Amino acid sequence: MQEYLGPVRAICARLPEAYEERAWHGVRWRIRKRTFAHLLPIDAGRPPAYARAAGTDGPAVVLTFSSSGPELAALHHVGPPFFAAPWGSAVVGVVLAPDVDHEELVELLTDSFCLLAPRALAERVRAGSQ
Template sequence: MARPDVPPAMLERLRRILGALPECEEEAAWTGVRWRVGKATVAHVFGGEDQLFRVTFRAEPAEVMAFGHLGDPYFVLGWSGDGAGMLLDDTTDWTEVAELLTDSYCIQAPARLADLVERPDAG
């Protein structure tokens, strides 16, 4: 099966989250859309051949391990010790997505940029 395009409403939600982060740029990916800070990928959203939508991101190793144990809607990227993802659908908690993607940005961004971002759990 062909991979579906990411729905415009889903892309718009992600653009609001990631577009607010300093120097975080959107670009077309091999499939779907990704956001980068410098050359580091912060998030990648795409439709799978199973017709489900996913966003991948970076997380601290302990958090990645927790995602692996939680199961749906979370998953761990097998090729990376610091990569995780989440299925996106009509039940997605977009506040949680914003927190996860903000954390991913802060992991990937240079300190001078990460220090500009207010994180929900900072302090």
């Protein structure tokens, strides 16, 4: 998990008022009290809900995030490495691999943050990315 923690941490640290905390399993990033990213390992089929959703008993590392609209529909149906999280209709997961596209992670995590952040913060992030 360590090879993915640094890059995800760096992306999330650039988002205003975002903070990192230990989750019940893995690490999550939040804006106010809303989780916009969750990074966790799957090993020996645990945690079972994530292993089932991702279609792997591991070892693997997954990242979950929020999405909406056409992008959400596309990510839910594109198949591996993406998967629909059964615990939230707007939550998507991706099984990370060493060749993960860093720019795609930036886009997915920034979009997730903007969906859950207060409007003023989201607008600030969107204005800065243009």
